[in-house]
Amino acid sequence: QKEVEQNSGPLSVPEGAIASLNCTYSDRGSQSFFWYRQYSGKSPELIMFIYSNGDKEDGRFTAQLNKASQYVSLLIRDSQPSDSATYLCASRDSNYQLIWGAGTKLIIKP
Amino acid sequence: EPEVTQTPSHQVTQMGQEVILRCVPISNHLYFYWYRQILGQKVEFLVSFYNNEISEKSEIFDDQFSVERPDGSNFTLKIRSTKLEDSAMYFCARGAPSNYGYTFGSGTRLTVV
Numbered sequence: 001q002k003e004v005e006q007n008s009g010p011l012s013v014p015e016g017a018i019a020s021l022n023c024t025y026s027d028r029g030s031q032s033f034f035w036y037r038q039y040s041g042k043s044p045e046l047i048m049f050i051y052s053n054g055d056k057e058d059g060r061f062t063a064q065l066n067k068a069s070q071y072v073s074l075l076i077r078d079s080q081p082s083d084s085a086t087y088l089c090a091s092r093d094s095n096y097q098l099i100w101g102a103g104t105k106l107i108i109k110p
Numbered sequence: 111e112p113e114v115t116q117t118p119s120h121q122v123t124q125m126g127q128e129v130i131l132r133c134v135p136i137s138n139h140l141y142f143y144w145y146r147q148i149l150g151q152k153v154e155f156l157v158s159f160y161n162n163e164i165s166e167k168s169e170i171f172d173d174q175f176s177v178e179r180p181d182g183s184n185f186t187l188k189i190r191s192t193k194l195e196d197s198a199m200y201f202c203a204r205g206a207p208s209n210y211g212y213t214f215g216s217g218t219r220l221t222v223v
Contacts, residue, residue, distance in 0.1 A: 034211045041219075043201050044153065046211040088153065097166070098212070100153040
């Protein structure tokens with residue numbers, strides 16, 4: 001059974017601090033990994049994707065991938081109240097299917 | 111302007127009734143997907159559609175479900191006889207089997223009463 005695991009939270013972070021979101025996956029055949037942001041009642045919005053080991057930075061967001069540990073993370077620097085949302089981690093397997101985590105609820109406190 | 115629009119945004123239907131959910135991709139893509147998300151639960155894959163044919167479907171996508179692209183533009187998901195447990199957000203997505211993620215539509219909230 002292919003699984004993507006996330007801590008459901010909520011994760012509470014002060015405004016301006018770094019928010020760190022983590023995700024583990026079970027399928028070693030997974031090739032790509034995605035972070036989506038989902039506001040309540042809205043559709044998932046792609047934040048970042050990563051497929052190579054190491055870090056990938058885009059503005060305030062950094063995705064980190066460690067395939068040996070089957071671990072993906074998302075760092076949000078200078079957290080803003082507008083970053084408060086549920087963050088979904090997903091892996092894409094060798095059949096190009098997305099395997100979704102249940103999401104981590106992030107709360108940025110002003 | 112959203113790249114993928116879905117209609118209606120919210121539909122309430124009685125159990126046993128048929129519903130048709132519509133998706134209109136603005137750009138001309140070949141790959142489309144339907145996902146659903148029951149309130150508070152994970153996003154679940156329903157079906158993928160490539161070049162006007164179903165390429166893969168999940169266990170959820172049973173005989174009650176069907177997809178079509180009747181006019182080469184709109185992409186529809188039909189549920190023939192809705193059940194209470196079909197109540198969920200339904201998302202259409204467009205994408206391609208590459209390293210890039212999928213773009214989701216705005217979603218349709220289906221409530222079966």
